[in-house]
Amino acid sequence: MLTIILSVCVLCLVxxxxxxxxxxxxxxxxxxxxxxxxxxxxxxxxxxxxYVTNIYKFMKxxxxxxxxxxxxMIAKFGSELYYCITDxxxxxxxxxxxxxxxxxYNFGEVWQGNSLLLCSGETWKNRxxxxxxxxxLPVIHGFLDVFNSQAKKLLDELEPxxxxxxxxxxxxxxxxxxxxxxxGTFGINPKEAxxxxxxxxxxxxxxINLILNKFLRFWLQNALIYKLFGLKKKEDELVKTLHxxxxxxxxxxxxxRKNKPVGTQSNGYRPxxxxxxxxxxxxxxxxxxxxxxxxxxxxxxxESTSNQLTYILLLLGAHPDxxxxxxxxxxxxxxxxxxxxxxxxxxxxxxxxxxxxSLRVLPTVPIxxxxxxxxxxxxxxxxxxxxxxxIFPLVPFIGATNGTESDHFRPERWLNSDSKTQQExxxxxxxxxxxxxxxxxxxxxxxxxxxxxxxxxxxxxxSQLKLSVDLLMKPTSGYEIKxxxxx
Numbered sequence: 001m002l003t004i005i006l007s008v009c010v011l012c013l014v015x016x017x018x019x020x021x022x023x024x025x026x027x028x029x030x031x032x033x034x035x036x037x038x039x040x041x042x043x044x045x046x047x048x049x050x051y052v053t054n055i056y057k058f059m060k061x062x063x064x065x066x067x068x069x070x071x072x073m074i075a076k077f078g079s080e081l082y083y084c085i086t087d088x089x090x091x092x093x094x095x096x097x098x099x100x101x102x103x104x105y106n107f108g109e110v111w112q113g114n115s116l117l118l119c120s121g122e123t124w125k126n127r128x129x130x131x132x133x134x135x136x137l138p139v140i141h142g143f144l145d146v147f148n149s150q151a152k153k154l155l156d157e158l159e160p161x162x163x164x165x166x167x168x169x170x171x172x173x174x175x176x177x178x179x180x181x182x183x184g185t186f187g188i189n190p191k192e193a194x195x196x197x198x199x200x201x202x203x204x205x206x207x208i209n210l211i212l213n214k215f216l217r218f219w220l221q222n223a224l225i226y227k228l229f230g231l232k233k234k235e236d237e238l239v240k241t242l243h244x245x246x247x248x249x250x251x252x253x254x255x256x257r258k259n260k261p262v263g264t265q266s267n268g269y270r271p272x273x274x275x276x277x278x279x280x281x282x283x284x285x286x287x288x289x290x291x292x293x294x295x296x297x298x299x300x301x302x303e304s305t306s307n308q309l310t311y312i313l314l315l316l317g318a319h320p321d322x323x324x325x326x327x328x329x330x331x332x333x334x335x336x337x338x339x340x341x342x343x344x345x346x347x348x349x350x351x352x353x354x355x356x357x358s359l360r361v362l363p364t365v366p367i368x369x370x371x372x373x374x375x376x377x378x379x380x381x382x383x384x385x386x387x388x389x390x391i392f393p394l395v396p397f398i399g400a401t402n403g404t405e406s407d408h409f410r411p412e413r414w415l416n417s418d419s420k421t422q423q424e425x426x427x428x429x430x431x432x433x434x435x436x437x438x439x440x441x442x443x444x445x446x447x448x449x450x451x452x453x454x455x456x457x458x459x460x461x462x463s464q465l466k467l468s469v470d471l472l473m474k475p476t477s478g479y480e481i482k483x484x485x486x487x
Contacts, residue, residue: 031381032381033070048077055216062084072086081387082389084392085390087379092431095370098372100121100371102371106118116293117300144341146180147443150180151447151452152451154176154451154452165482169313176448181302185271200242204242206234208470211235250277250290253274304364305441307364308355309448311364315362318409323457326350330453330454333348340450348446350411357411361409369390372387460482461478462478465477
Protein backbone atom coordinates (compact mmCIF):
# COMPACT_ATOMS: atom_id res chain seq x y z
CA MET A 1 0.00 0.00 0.00
CA LEU A 2 2.81 2.42 0.90
CA THR A 3 4.47 1.71 -2.45
CA ILE A 4 1.24 2.54 -4.28
CA ILE A 5 0.84 5.82 -2.36
CA LEU A 6 4.45 6.84 -3.02
CA SER A 7 4.08 6.01 -6.70
CA VAL A 8 0.96 8.12 -6.97
CA CYS A 9 2.77 11.00 -5.20
CA VAL A 10 5.62 10.83 -7.71
CA LEU A 11 3.18 10.81 -10.61
CA CYS A 12 1.38 13.82 -9.12
CA LEU A 13 4.68 15.69 -8.82
CA VAL A 14 5.58 14.90 -12.43
CA UNK A 15 2.14 16.06 -13.54
CA UNK A 16 2.48 19.34 -11.65
CA UNK A 17 5.94 19.84 -13.12
CA UNK A 18 4.85 19.25 -16.70
CA UNK A 19 1.53 21.10 -16.44
CA UNK A 20 1.55 24.23 -18.54
CA UNK A 21 5.04 23.56 -20.00
CA UNK A 22 3.97 24.20 -23.56
CA UNK A 23 2.08 27.36 -22.60
CA UNK A 24 5.00 28.72 -20.57
CA UNK A 25 7.39 28.46 -23.55
CA UNK A 26 5.06 29.52 -26.35
CA UNK A 27 5.00 33.29 -25.79
CA UNK A 28 7.57 35.76 -27.06
CA UNK A 29 6.77 38.35 -24.39
CA UNK A 30 9.79 39.38 -22.34
CA UNK A 31 9.70 38.05 -18.79
CA UNK A 32 10.27 40.20 -15.67
CA UNK A 33 13.12 39.35 -13.27
CA UNK A 34 12.79 35.92 -11.70
CA UNK A 35 12.63 35.24 -8.00
CA UNK A 36 16.03 34.21 -6.61
CA UNK A 37 16.75 30.54 -5.98
CA UNK A 38 15.23 28.93 -9.10
CA UNK A 39 16.19 25.26 -9.61
CA UNK A 40 16.05 23.19 -12.81
CA UNK A 41 12.68 21.59 -13.60
CA UNK A 42 11.00 22.34 -10.25
CA UNK A 43 11.66 26.08 -10.40
CA UNK A 44 10.78 27.62 -7.03
CA UNK A 45 8.70 24.67 -5.84
CA UNK A 46 11.20 23.92 -3.05
CA UNK A 47 10.30 27.23 -1.36
CA UNK A 48 6.65 26.27 -1.42
CA UNK A 49 7.38 22.84 0.07
CA UNK A 50 9.69 24.31 2.73
CA TYR A 51 7.16 26.93 3.84
CA VAL A 52 4.06 24.74 3.52
CA THR A 53 3.45 25.08 7.26
CA ASN A 54 4.04 28.85 7.25
CA ILE A 55 2.28 30.31 4.23
CA TYR A 56 2.30 33.80 5.74
CA LYS A 57 6.12 33.84 5.78
CA PHE A 58 6.20 32.56 2.20
CA MET A 59 3.82 35.30 1.05
CA LYS A 60 5.93 37.89 2.89
CA UNK A 61 9.12 36.67 1.20
CA UNK A 62 7.43 36.83 -2.21
CA UNK A 63 6.05 40.34 -1.71
CA UNK A 64 9.28 41.74 -0.25
CA UNK A 65 11.44 40.34 -3.04
CA UNK A 66 8.95 41.44 -5.69
CA UNK A 67 9.03 45.01 -4.35
CA UNK A 68 12.84 45.01 -4.39
CA UNK A 69 12.80 43.83 -8.01
CA UNK A 70 10.66 46.73 -9.15
CA UNK A 71 7.11 45.61 -8.39
CA UNK A 72 6.84 42.73 -10.90
CA MET A 73 8.68 39.41 -10.90
CA ILE A 74 8.06 35.82 -11.92
CA ALA A 75 8.18 32.59 -9.96
CA LYS A 76 7.94 29.08 -11.39
CA PHE A 77 6.31 26.19 -9.60
CA GLY A 78 7.23 23.26 -11.79
CA SER A 79 6.64 24.84 -15.16
CA GLU A 80 3.62 26.82 -13.98
CA LEU A 81 4.49 30.46 -14.54
CA TYR A 82 3.38 32.96 -11.88
CA TYR A 83 3.60 36.74 -12.13
CA CYS A 84 4.01 38.35 -8.69
CA ILE A 85 2.85 41.98 -8.65
CA THR A 86 3.22 44.65 -5.97
CA ASP A 87 3.36 47.80 -8.11
CA UNK A 88 0.05 49.65 -7.41
CA UNK A 89 -0.72 50.59 -11.03
CA UNK A 90 0.05 47.10 -12.28
CA UNK A 91 -2.01 45.45 -9.52
CA UNK A 92 -5.09 47.41 -10.65
CA UNK A 93 -4.44 46.53 -14.30
CA UNK A 94 -4.07 42.84 -13.47
CA UNK A 95 -7.12 42.78 -11.21
CA UNK A 96 -9.35 44.35 -13.86
CA UNK A 97 -8.05 42.20 -16.71
CA UNK A 98 -7.88 38.85 -14.90
CA UNK A 99 -11.38 38.09 -13.66
CA UNK A 100 -10.98 34.31 -13.53
CA UNK A 101 -10.19 32.98 -10.09
CA UNK A 102 -7.08 30.83 -9.67
CA UNK A 103 -7.80 27.10 -9.84
CA UNK A 104 -6.98 26.79 -6.12
CA TYR A 105 -10.45 28.18 -5.42
CA ASN A 106 -11.95 25.16 -7.18
CA PHE A 107 -11.32 23.11 -4.05
CA GLY A 108 -14.10 25.10 -2.43
CA GLU A 109 -16.72 24.13 -5.02
CA VAL A 110 -17.88 21.13 -2.96
CA TRP A 111 -19.10 23.69 -0.43
CA GLN A 112 -19.65 26.96 -2.32
CA GLY A 113 -20.77 25.56 -5.67
CA ASN A 114 -20.84 28.22 -8.36
CA SER A 115 -21.42 31.16 -6.01
CA LEU A 116 -20.29 34.73 -6.68
CA LEU A 117 -17.16 33.97 -4.68
CA LEU A 118 -15.99 31.30 -7.15
CA CYS A 119 -17.69 31.78 -10.51
CA SER A 120 -16.21 33.62 -13.49
CA GLY A 121 -17.14 34.96 -16.93
CA GLU A 122 -20.74 35.81 -17.78
CA THR A 123 -22.02 33.87 -14.77
CA TRP A 124 -20.07 36.17 -12.46
CA LYS A 125 -21.15 39.33 -14.30
CA ASN A 126 -24.83 38.40 -14.20
CA ARG A 127 -24.73 37.24 -10.56
CA UNK A 128 -22.91 40.38 -9.43
CA UNK A 129 -25.44 42.62 -11.18
CA UNK A 130 -28.33 40.79 -9.53
CA UNK A 131 -26.84 40.90 -6.02
CA UNK A 132 -25.55 44.49 -5.98
CA UNK A 133 -28.89 45.98 -4.80
CA UNK A 134 -28.90 43.70 -1.73
CA UNK A 135 -25.85 45.57 -0.39
CA UNK A 136 -26.78 49.11 -1.39
CA LEU A 137 -26.34 51.96 1.11
CA PRO A 138 -30.09 52.31 1.90
CA VAL A 139 -30.24 48.61 2.76
CA ILE A 140 -27.16 48.90 4.99
CA HIS A 141 -28.65 51.94 6.74
CA GLY A 142 -31.59 49.70 7.60
CA PHE A 143 -29.25 47.48 9.61
CA LEU A 144 -28.14 50.27 11.98
CA ASP A 145 -30.49 49.24 14.80
CA VAL A 146 -29.02 45.73 14.67
CA PHE A 147 -25.44 47.05 14.51
CA ASN A 148 -26.01 49.29 17.53
CA SER A 149 -27.73 46.67 19.67
CA GLN A 150 -25.11 44.01 18.87
CA ALA A 151 -22.27 46.44 19.63
CA LYS A 152 -23.75 47.17 23.06
CA LYS A 153 -24.19 43.46 23.69
CA LEU A 154 -20.49 42.99 22.88
CA LEU A 155 -19.50 45.63 25.45
CA ASP A 156 -21.49 43.87 28.16
CA GLU A 157 -19.78 40.57 27.31
CA LEU A 158 -16.36 42.23 27.64
CA GLU A 159 -17.16 43.91 30.95
CA PRO A 160 -15.82 41.04 33.15
CA UNK A 161 -12.34 41.63 31.67
CA UNK A 162 -12.08 45.25 32.83
CA UNK A 163 -8.89 45.66 34.86
CA UNK A 164 -8.19 41.90 34.78
CA UNK A 165 -5.14 41.88 32.50
CA UNK A 166 -4.79 40.55 28.96
CA UNK A 167 -7.43 38.42 27.24
CA UNK A 168 -8.25 37.13 23.77
CA UNK A 169 -10.82 39.50 22.29
CA UNK A 170 -10.99 37.85 18.86
CA UNK A 171 -13.51 35.16 19.82
CA UNK A 172 -15.95 37.78 21.12
CA UNK A 173 -15.64 39.82 17.95
CA UNK A 174 -16.21 36.71 15.84
CA UNK A 175 -19.36 35.92 17.79
CA UNK A 176 -20.61 39.48 17.39
CA UNK A 177 -19.85 39.56 13.68
CA UNK A 178 -21.58 36.22 13.07
CA UNK A 179 -24.67 37.04 15.10
CA UNK A 180 -24.98 40.48 13.52
CA UNK A 181 -24.86 38.94 10.05
CA UNK A 182 -27.47 36.32 10.94
CA UNK A 183 -29.85 38.81 12.56
CA GLY A 184 -29.49 41.66 10.08
CA THR A 185 -28.69 39.99 6.79
CA PHE A 186 -30.72 36.80 7.17
CA GLY A 187 -33.39 37.93 9.62
CA ILE A 188 -32.74 35.18 12.20
CA ASN A 189 -33.93 36.03 15.72
CA PRO A 190 -31.13 36.78 18.23
CA LYS A 191 -31.50 33.64 20.36
CA GLU A 192 -31.41 31.34 17.34
CA ALA A 193 -28.49 33.34 15.88
CA UNK A 194 -26.32 32.61 18.94
CA UNK A 195 -26.89 28.84 18.65
CA UNK A 196 -26.45 28.91 14.89
CA UNK A 197 -23.15 30.78 14.83
CA UNK A 198 -21.40 28.57 17.38
CA UNK A 199 -22.08 25.40 15.40
CA UNK A 200 -21.42 27.07 12.04
CA UNK A 201 -18.05 28.55 13.00
CA UNK A 202 -16.75 25.20 14.28
CA UNK A 203 -17.64 23.37 11.06
CA UNK A 204 -16.36 26.25 8.91
CA UNK A 205 -12.97 26.34 10.63
CA UNK A 206 -12.47 22.59 10.16
CA UNK A 207 -13.47 22.66 6.49
CA ILE A 208 -11.19 25.61 5.67
CA ASN A 209 -8.23 23.76 7.22
CA LEU A 210 -9.12 20.67 5.21
CA ILE A 211 -9.39 22.57 1.91
CA LEU A 212 -6.12 24.41 2.57
CA ASN A 213 -4.25 21.19 3.33
CA LYS A 214 -5.63 19.65 0.15
CA PHE A 215 -4.29 22.56 -1.92
CA LEU A 216 -0.90 22.80 -0.21
CA ARG A 217 -0.14 19.06 -0.09
CA PHE A 218 -0.44 18.01 -3.73
CA TRP A 219 -0.59 14.29 -2.93
CA LEU A 220 -3.93 14.84 -1.18
CA GLN A 221 -5.35 16.03 -4.50
CA ASN A 222 -5.33 12.42 -5.63
CA ALA A 223 -8.83 11.07 -5.00
CA LEU A 224 -7.57 7.65 -3.85
CA ILE A 225 -5.10 9.03 -1.31
CA TYR A 226 -7.63 11.58 -0.08
CA LYS A 227 -10.10 8.79 0.54
CA LEU A 228 -7.58 6.39 2.10
CA PHE A 229 -6.61 9.01 4.70
CA GLY A 230 -10.29 9.37 5.63
CA LEU A 231 -10.31 12.99 4.54
CA LYS A 232 -13.00 12.60 1.88
CA LYS A 233 -15.42 11.28 4.48
CA LYS A 234 -14.60 14.13 6.83
CA GLU A 235 -15.01 16.69 4.04
CA ASP A 236 -18.40 15.28 3.09
CA GLU A 237 -19.57 15.42 6.71
CA LEU A 238 -18.47 19.04 7.16
CA VAL A 239 -20.01 20.16 3.86
CA LYS A 240 -23.23 18.38 4.82
CA THR A 241 -23.25 20.24 8.14
CA LEU A 242 -22.72 23.65 6.53
CA HIS A 243 -25.27 22.99 3.79
CA UNK A 244 -27.84 21.77 6.31
CA UNK A 245 -27.44 25.02 8.24
CA UNK A 246 -27.84 27.29 5.22
CA UNK A 247 -30.75 25.09 4.16
CA UNK A 248 -32.32 25.58 7.59
CA UNK A 249 -31.99 29.35 7.24
CA UNK A 250 -33.65 29.27 3.82
CA UNK A 251 -36.51 27.01 4.85
CA UNK A 252 -37.31 29.06 7.94
CA UNK A 253 -37.30 32.23 5.86
CA UNK A 254 -39.56 30.67 3.21
CA UNK A 255 -41.99 29.56 5.90
CA UNK A 256 -42.00 33.04 7.44
CA ARG A 257 -42.72 34.58 4.05
CA LYS A 258 -45.71 32.26 3.62
CA ASN A 259 -47.10 33.31 6.97
CA LYS A 260 -46.52 37.02 6.42
CA PRO A 261 -47.05 39.06 3.26
CA VAL A 262 -43.81 40.11 1.60
CA GLY A 263 -43.11 43.78 2.21
CA THR A 264 -41.10 46.19 4.24
CA GLN A 265 -40.22 44.83 7.67
CA SER A 266 -41.55 46.58 10.76
CA ASN A 267 -38.08 47.88 11.62
CA GLY A 268 -37.71 49.56 8.25
CA TYR A 269 -35.35 47.25 6.32
CA ARG A 270 -35.51 44.06 4.32
CA PRO A 271 -32.81 41.46 5.04
CA UNK A 272 -30.54 40.22 2.27
CA UNK A 273 -32.28 36.86 2.25
CA UNK A 274 -35.66 38.43 1.46
CA UNK A 275 -34.14 40.35 -1.42
CA UNK A 276 -32.47 37.36 -3.05
CA UNK A 277 -35.50 35.11 -2.48
CA UNK A 278 -37.43 37.66 -4.53
CA UNK A 279 -34.96 36.90 -7.34
CA UNK A 280 -35.83 33.23 -7.01
CA UNK A 281 -39.52 34.05 -7.16
CA UNK A 282 -38.94 36.11 -10.31
CA UNK A 283 -36.93 33.30 -11.92
CA UNK A 284 -33.63 35.23 -11.95
CA UNK A 285 -31.99 32.72 -9.57
CA UNK A 286 -32.79 29.07 -8.90
CA UNK A 287 -33.21 27.74 -5.36
CA UNK A 288 -29.80 26.03 -5.65
CA UNK A 289 -28.17 29.32 -6.65
CA UNK A 290 -29.84 31.07 -3.71
CA UNK A 291 -28.38 28.42 -1.39
CA UNK A 292 -24.92 28.93 -2.91
CA UNK A 293 -25.07 32.68 -2.34
CA UNK A 294 -26.28 32.11 1.21
CA UNK A 295 -23.22 29.94 1.84
CA UNK A 296 -21.02 32.61 0.26
CA UNK A 297 -22.37 35.47 2.39
CA UNK A 298 -22.21 33.40 5.58
CA UNK A 299 -18.51 32.82 4.97
CA UNK A 300 -17.38 36.21 3.70
CA UNK A 301 -19.47 38.24 6.14
CA UNK A 302 -18.24 36.75 9.41
CA GLU A 303 -14.53 36.06 9.74
CA SER A 304 -13.28 38.90 7.55
CA THR A 305 -15.07 41.64 9.53
CA SER A 306 -14.29 40.22 12.98
CA ASN A 307 -10.68 39.64 11.97
CA GLN A 308 -10.26 43.29 10.94
CA LEU A 309 -11.84 44.50 14.18
CA THR A 310 -9.35 42.32 16.06
CA TYR A 311 -6.51 44.13 14.27
CA ILE A 312 -8.04 47.57 14.83
CA LEU A 313 -8.30 47.14 18.61
CA LEU A 314 -4.71 45.87 18.67
CA LEU A 315 -3.51 48.88 16.72
CA LEU A 316 -5.44 51.32 18.90
CA GLY A 317 -4.01 49.70 22.03
CA ALA A 318 -0.49 50.04 20.67
CA HIS A 319 -1.00 53.65 19.51
CA PRO A 320 -2.61 55.62 22.38
CA ASP A 321 -2.32 58.91 20.49
CA UNK A 322 -4.52 57.53 17.70
CA UNK A 323 -6.92 56.11 20.27
CA UNK A 324 -7.27 59.51 21.96
CA UNK A 325 -8.06 61.23 18.64
CA UNK A 326 -10.65 58.57 17.82
CA UNK A 327 -12.28 58.96 21.25
CA UNK A 328 -12.44 62.75 20.90
CA UNK A 329 -14.14 62.52 17.51
CA UNK A 330 -16.71 59.94 18.64
CA UNK A 331 -17.65 61.86 21.78
CA UNK A 332 -17.80 65.14 19.87
CA UNK A 333 -20.22 63.71 17.30
CA UNK A 334 -22.22 61.18 19.33
CA UNK A 335 -21.95 62.41 22.88
CA UNK A 336 -21.78 60.01 25.82
CA UNK A 337 -24.30 57.33 24.83
CA UNK A 338 -26.10 58.14 21.57
CA UNK A 339 -26.49 55.33 19.05
CA UNK A 340 -24.93 55.75 15.62
CA UNK A 341 -27.47 57.00 13.08
CA UNK A 342 -27.13 57.25 9.32
CA UNK A 343 -26.42 60.99 9.40
CA UNK A 344 -23.49 60.34 11.78
CA UNK A 345 -21.64 57.95 9.47
CA UNK A 346 -20.12 60.55 7.16
CA UNK A 347 -19.15 62.72 10.14
CA UNK A 348 -16.97 59.98 11.63
CA UNK A 349 -14.08 60.96 9.38
CA UNK A 350 -11.20 59.98 11.65
CA UNK A 351 -12.98 56.73 12.56
CA UNK A 352 -13.10 55.92 8.86
CA UNK A 353 -9.39 56.78 8.54
CA UNK A 354 -8.55 54.37 11.37
CA UNK A 355 -10.43 51.57 9.60
CA UNK A 356 -8.79 52.29 6.24
CA UNK A 357 -5.32 52.47 7.75
CA SER A 358 -5.82 49.18 9.60
CA LEU A 359 -6.75 47.55 6.30
CA ARG A 360 -3.63 49.00 4.71
CA VAL A 361 -1.12 47.75 7.28
CA LEU A 362 -2.85 44.56 8.44
CA PRO A 363 -5.17 43.41 5.65
CA THR A 364 -7.41 40.43 6.34
CA VAL A 365 -7.07 39.47 2.65
CA PRO A 366 -3.41 40.19 1.79
CA ILE A 367 -3.24 38.58 -1.67
CA UNK A 368 -5.38 37.76 -4.68
CA UNK A 369 -4.79 34.74 -6.92
CA UNK A 370 -5.97 34.97 -10.53
CA UNK A 371 -5.59 33.05 -13.77
CA UNK A 372 -4.29 34.97 -16.80
CA UNK A 373 -6.53 33.78 -19.64
CA UNK A 374 -5.30 36.38 -22.18
CA UNK A 375 -2.16 38.44 -22.68
CA UNK A 376 -2.28 41.38 -20.26
CA UNK A 377 -0.11 44.43 -20.84
CA UNK A 378 1.44 45.93 -17.71
CA UNK A 379 3.63 49.07 -17.64
CA UNK A 380 6.85 47.36 -18.68
CA UNK A 381 5.87 43.75 -19.29
CA UNK A 382 3.07 41.67 -20.76
CA UNK A 383 1.71 38.75 -18.76
CA UNK A 384 1.44 35.64 -20.89
CA UNK A 385 -1.91 33.97 -21.47
CA UNK A 386 -2.06 30.62 -19.69
CA UNK A 387 -0.01 31.82 -16.72
CA UNK A 388 -1.13 32.68 -13.18
CA UNK A 389 -0.68 35.83 -11.13
CA UNK A 390 -0.33 36.65 -7.44
CA ILE A 391 -1.48 40.20 -6.72
CA PHE A 392 -0.21 41.85 -3.56
CA PRO A 393 -2.30 45.03 -3.37
CA LEU A 394 -1.22 45.80 0.18
CA VAL A 395 2.48 45.28 0.74
CA PRO A 396 3.45 47.12 3.95
CA PHE A 397 2.53 45.12 7.04
CA ILE A 398 3.10 46.18 10.62
CA GLY A 399 6.31 44.55 11.76
CA ALA A 400 7.99 44.99 8.40
CA THR A 401 11.75 45.42 8.65
CA ASN A 402 12.11 48.08 5.96
CA GLY A 403 11.71 50.93 8.46
CA THR A 404 10.03 53.13 5.86
CA GLU A 405 7.28 55.66 6.54
CA SER A 406 4.77 53.45 4.75
CA ASP A 407 5.22 50.79 7.46
CA HIS A 408 3.84 53.10 10.15
CA PHE A 409 0.25 53.10 11.36
CA ARG A 410 -0.82 56.67 10.61
CA PRO A 411 -4.55 57.26 9.95
CA GLU A 412 -3.85 60.92 9.11
CA ARG A 413 -2.68 59.85 5.67
CA TRP A 414 -6.37 59.25 4.83
CA LEU A 415 -7.53 62.76 5.71
CA ASN A 416 -6.18 64.24 2.48
CA SER A 417 -8.66 63.55 -0.32
CA ASP A 418 -5.83 63.74 -2.88
CA SER A 419 -3.68 61.24 -1.01
CA LYS A 420 -1.78 58.80 -3.18
CA THR A 421 -2.55 56.17 -0.52
CA GLN A 422 -6.26 56.41 -1.31
CA GLN A 423 -5.64 56.05 -5.02
CA GLU A 424 -3.68 52.85 -4.40
CA UNK A 425 -5.88 51.42 -1.66
CA UNK A 426 -7.16 47.88 -2.09
CA UNK A 427 -8.34 46.83 1.34
CA UNK A 428 -11.52 45.36 -0.12
CA UNK A 429 -9.99 43.92 -3.25
CA UNK A 430 -9.22 45.60 -6.55
CA UNK A 431 -11.04 46.32 -9.75
CA UNK A 432 -14.27 44.74 -10.91
CA UNK A 433 -14.14 41.86 -8.41
CA UNK A 434 -13.77 44.13 -5.37
CA UNK A 435 -15.73 43.06 -2.30
CA UNK A 436 -19.50 43.28 -2.65
CA UNK A 437 -19.92 43.75 1.10
CA UNK A 438 -17.51 46.69 1.52
CA UNK A 439 -20.18 49.16 2.69
CA UNK A 440 -21.68 46.64 5.10
CA UNK A 441 -18.26 45.95 6.66
CA UNK A 442 -17.24 49.61 7.03
CA UNK A 443 -20.55 50.70 8.56
CA UNK A 444 -20.59 47.81 11.01
CA UNK A 445 -16.99 48.48 12.08
CA UNK A 446 -17.73 52.18 12.57
CA UNK A 447 -20.63 51.37 14.86
CA UNK A 448 -18.68 48.81 16.91
CA UNK A 449 -15.69 51.15 17.31
CA UNK A 450 -17.87 54.10 18.30
CA UNK A 451 -19.51 52.14 21.12
CA UNK A 452 -16.30 50.43 22.23
CA UNK A 453 -14.08 53.51 22.40
CA UNK A 454 -16.61 55.48 24.47
CA UNK A 455 -16.70 52.85 27.20
CA UNK A 456 -13.21 51.34 27.19
CA UNK A 457 -9.60 52.37 26.92
CA UNK A 458 -7.57 49.59 25.29
CA UNK A 459 -3.90 48.64 25.69
CA UNK A 460 -1.90 46.22 23.55
CA UNK A 461 1.68 45.18 22.90
CA UNK A 462 2.16 44.15 19.28
CA SER A 463 5.84 43.27 19.57
CA GLN A 464 5.04 39.55 19.84
CA LEU A 465 2.33 39.48 17.18
CA LYS A 466 2.58 36.48 14.85
CA LEU A 467 0.43 36.00 11.76
CA SER A 468 -0.66 33.12 9.57
CA VAL A 469 -2.54 32.79 6.29
CA ASP A 470 -5.19 30.26 5.33
CA LEU A 471 -7.91 31.88 3.23
CA LEU A 472 -7.43 35.00 5.37
CA MET A 473 -4.51 36.53 7.25
CA LYS A 474 -5.05 35.84 10.94
CA PRO A 475 -3.20 36.50 14.20
CA THR A 476 -1.91 33.33 15.85
CA SER A 477 -0.21 34.74 18.97
CA GLY A 478 0.58 38.02 20.68
CA TYR A 479 -2.83 39.54 19.95
CA GLU A 480 -4.27 39.88 23.47
CA ILE A 481 -5.50 43.23 24.78
CA LYS A 482 -6.26 44.90 28.13
CA UNK A 483 -9.27 47.11 28.72
CA UNK A 484 -10.09 49.72 31.35
CA UNK A 485 -13.32 51.60 31.97
CA UNK A 486 -13.27 55.26 30.99
CA UNK A 487 -14.23 57.58 33.83
